[in-house]
Amino acid sequence: xxxxxxxxxxxxxxxxxxxxxxxxxxxxxxxxxxxxxxxxxxxxxxxxxxxxxxxxxxxxxxxxxxxxxxxxxxxxxxxxxxxxxxxxxxxxxxxxxxxxxxxxxxxxxxxxxxxxxxxxxxxxxxxxxxxxxxxxxxxxxxxxxxxxxx
Amino acid sequence: xxxxxxxxxxxxxxxxxxxxxxxxxxxxxxxxxxxxxxxxxxxxxxxxxxxxxxxxxxxxxxxxxxxxxxxxxxxxxxxxxxxxxxxxxxxxxxxxxxxxxxxxx
Numbered sequence: 001x002x003x004x005x006x007x008x009x010x011x012x013x014x015x016x017x018x019x020x021x022x023x024x025x026x027x028x029x030x031x032x033x034x035x036x037x038x039x040x041x042x043x044x045x046x047x048x049x050x051x052x053x054x055x056x057x058x059x060x061x062x063x064x065x066x067x068x069x070x071x072x073x074x075x076x077x078x079x080x081x082x083x084x085x086x087x088x089x090x091x092x093x094x095x096x097x098x099x100x101x102x103x104x105x106x107x108x109x110x111x112x113x114x115x116x117x118x119x120x121x122x123x124x125x126x127x128x129x130x131x132x133x134x135x136x137x138x139x140x141x142x143x144x145x146x147x148x149x150x
Numbered sequence: 151x152x153x154x155x156x157x158x159x160x161x162x163x164x165x166x167x168x169x170x171x172x173x174x175x176x177x178x179x180x181x182x183x184x185x186x187x188x189x190x191x192x193x194x195x196x197x198x199x200x201x202x203x204x205x206x207x208x209x210x211x212x213x214x215x216x217x218x219x220x221x222x223x224x225x226x227x228x229x230x231x232x233x234x235x236x237x238x239x240x241x242x243x244x245x246x247x248x249x250x251x252x253x254x255x
Binding site for chain 1: 157162164167168169171172174175176177178179180182183187188213214218220237240241243244247
């Protein structure tokens with residue numbers, strides 16, 4: 001094999017892998033997924049005000065979010081190898097989840113202290129709103145980092 | 151971890167190299183995405199996938215039924231190792247040629 005053949009081979013590899021990365025970077029969570037997740041957050045928060053067992057609600061929330069992954073994965077055309085989906089690429093999404101949880105906790109503490117009616121519901125509204133507002137931004141940041149890292 | 155360079159004739163054919171390279175970047179890829187990305191026909195891709203499957207480099211999984219039927223392509227552990235070794239062999243050839251060029255100047 002000659003050098004030109006090897007260079008052409010490497011160029012082919014980079015081009016093909018670039019296609020996979022671009023496809024993954026262009027992936028956006030569908031609106032139904034965003035709406036369903038926000039609704040689950042709000043529903044769980046409302047149920048806490050109604051007096052349901054918080055541990056049971058958290059379990060139900062986690063199971064429901066996991067179930068949502070099934071139709072979500074069915075819509076995807078490619079899933080990148082784990083070596084490319086590192087924390088360095090994905091941290092905006094992780095930061096969003098931490099921030100959203102922080103919004104709920106802080107709002108709940110403040111509303112409880114103020115003696116507001118249905119504090120969990122109001123905090124849940126803020127949490128779901130923060131999630132819906134932050135997800136597109138987190139996705140864009142993740143996509144940029146994914147393309148830059150490839 | 152760097153792979154031990156080993157040229158693989160089966161992978162090196164341009165079409166198969168593109169398929170394996172694309173799959174190496176993924177956990178799995180949809181058949182139609184692979185076909186469209188590489189500008190191939192269904193039959194041409196199927197033929198190459200069958201060859202790679204026979205060699206144990208690629209596994210094929212079909213899900214759903216009717217219009218929602220999907221075919222997922224996945225590089226096996228053997229295929230991933232062979233690809234890494236092949237890519238390392240290509241890099242080695244290029245590096246050797248570059249070193250020879252630099253020495254000649």
